Amino acid sequence: MARLTGTTVNTIRHYHKLGLLTEPARMSNGYKQYGASHLLRLHQIRRMRELGIPLADIGSVDDDHEQQQLALKQLESDLGEQIAALEKARTEVSQILEHGAPIDTAAGFIDVASRMSSADRSLMNIYSTLYEESALAEMRSIMSETTPYDQEVDELAEDADDATRERLAEQIAPSMKRHLEAKPWLLAPTDRMTGDVKMGQAAIIGSISELYNDAQIDVIQRAFISVFPTLDIPDEDRERFTAFIKHVAAEEEG
Numbered sequence: 001m002a003r004l005t006g007t008t009v010n011t012i013r014h015y016h017k018l019g020l021l022t023e024p025a026r027m028s029n030g031y032k033q034y035g036a037s038h039l040l041r042l043h044q045i046r047r048m049r050e051l052g053i054p055l056a057d058i059g060s061v062d063d064d065h066e067q068q069q070l071a072l073k074q075l076e077s078d079l080g081e082q083i084a085a086l087e088k089a090r091t092e093v094s095q096i097l098e099h100g101a102p103i104d105t106a107a108g109f110i111d112v113a114s115r116m117s118s119a120d121r122s123l124m125n126i127y128s129t130l131y132e133e134s135a136l137a138e139m140r141s142i143m144s145e146t147t148p149y150d151q152e153v154d155e156l157a158e159d160a161d162d163a164t165r166e167r168l169a170e171q172i173a174p175s176m177k178r179h180l181e182a183k184p185w186l187l188a189p190t191d192r193m194t195g196d197v198k199m200g201q202a203a204i205i206g207s208i209s210e211l212y213n214d215a216q217i218d219v220i221q222r223a224f225i226s227v228f229p230t231l232d233i234p235d236e237d238r239e240r241f242t243a244f245i246k247h248v249a250a251e252e253e254g
Helices: 009-018 036-050 055-061 065-099 110-115 118-127 133-143 148-154 162-182 197-211 214-230 235-253
Strands: none
Touching: 009 036, 036 055, 055 065, 065 110, 110 133, 118 133, 118 197, 148 162, 148 214, 162 214, 197 235
């Protein structure tokens, strides 16, 4: 029986246990007497499994044409989603191979991964689970524009002296100003988060402290402090930033 249907004895026993295949009568010698009805039923079960119908659903669709149609329509939808997911994964694998990007690079950043530091790649991985697609596209454009000073900040030692920090802050300030004026939502980044904003904010703050050393964070803060008063942005964006900072401060005090 198992050989005829390309299955195993254990699988047949499992179908018996689930009630999908009736137990055959036993002959006088104790052997089970399988007949044509069992063979046909086993082929029927196997065919439904080939189509992807779960074992738990087979019993309910056996002789009900309407239920069969509903089950097949749901299966068609599920298969479409699985195929789309596989095609997306295959495309990303091809891109990673083409650009020689690290395997953990977030989708959408693969072609610019070589210009990003390990810390930036890790942060964008976290961003990719927290932000809407349009926001990630804008973050990608920022990551694609690098300067020699950005690399110097990426390699900055934690014990860098004050003069080095001040110099780097002055050097990265122009690009920071340009990005913030073009994308003022970055001043209150939680506005474009999806899901639990409070948890997302905590994840980003914690990750930045983990991924960047104190000197790197200090350089970025110095650059921002020098740039913010000079930003050519609408008053509403400044007000959003002020409200965001007050909210963060209140959260920390709480």
